[in-house]
Amino acid sequence: MKLITAIIQEDKLDDVREALINAEIERITVTRVSxxxxxxxxxxxxxxxxxxxxxxxIQITIACNDPFENLIIDTIIQTAKHGKDGKIGDGKIFVQDLKECIRIRTGERGNQAI
Ligand SMILES: Nc1ncnc2c1ncn2[C@@H]1O[C@H](COP(=O)(O)OP(=O)(O)OP(=O)(O)O)[C@@H](O)[C@H]1O
Ligand SMILES: [Mg+2]
Structure with missing residues (x-):
């Protein structure tokens, strides 16, 4: 499992969310940061x-199973970028190994819980 944290420009949030949902990435946490x-x-x-x-x-946090890592990264890069070549300040993506994920309601763990 991976924990993907992306810092993006505020004006790109809706485009990024729409593209992620179209790619069937529907679980996301959004935080206002500076x-x-x-x-x-x-x-x-x-x-x-x-x-x-x-x-x-804007910080976007997504926990995912390993096969989804590249799809999520590519989708964010394509939609968070300003113009074809991007602009200074467009943001960054950090990827970490995720040790555990637990669905509180059921107690499911790991890949099943994501
Ligand atoms: N190494 C870092 N550690 C923590 N946060 C970072 C780091 N780099 C960037 N950020 C966060 O991401 C935001 C956007 O960074 P930004 O896109 O300006 O990165 P950059 O490295 O300056 O690249 P660019 O040259 O494209 O501007 C920053 O305002 C900061 O909140
Ligand atoms: Mg910068």
Whole structure:
């Protein structure tokens, strides 16, 4: 199992969700987050580091069985990108191995519970 965390631009959330549902990926958690990537420079003024502003983003979290990993990644890349070549700040996808998943209602675990 994998835990896929994607940070995307707010204006792409509906497109990404629609594409995921069309690909039959229907279980998703969406969180409003903020952060900074590599363009938000940390400048030094009078010897002090000036901390960059936090930029609002959307975090999408999906737990999936292994065969779905690439479909989910490809779907997010295709729909979260601005224009054909993408734009700075379009976001990032992090993939982690997921140790366990438990459906609280039934106690099912692992692949069955996803
Ligand atoms: N290494 C990281 N660790 C944690 N969060 C990150 C990391 N990189 C990016 N993020 C989060 O993802 C958001 C979007 O990042 P962003 O797309 O700007 O990445 P980037 O590495 O700067 O790439 P780009 O050059 O395309 O802008 C950031 O605002 C931050 O919230
Ligand atoms: Mg950036």
């Amino acid at each position: 952060g900074h990537g590599r363009q938000q420079e940390i400048t030094v003024q009078r010897g002090n580091k000036v901390i960059p502003n936090l930029i609002p983003k």
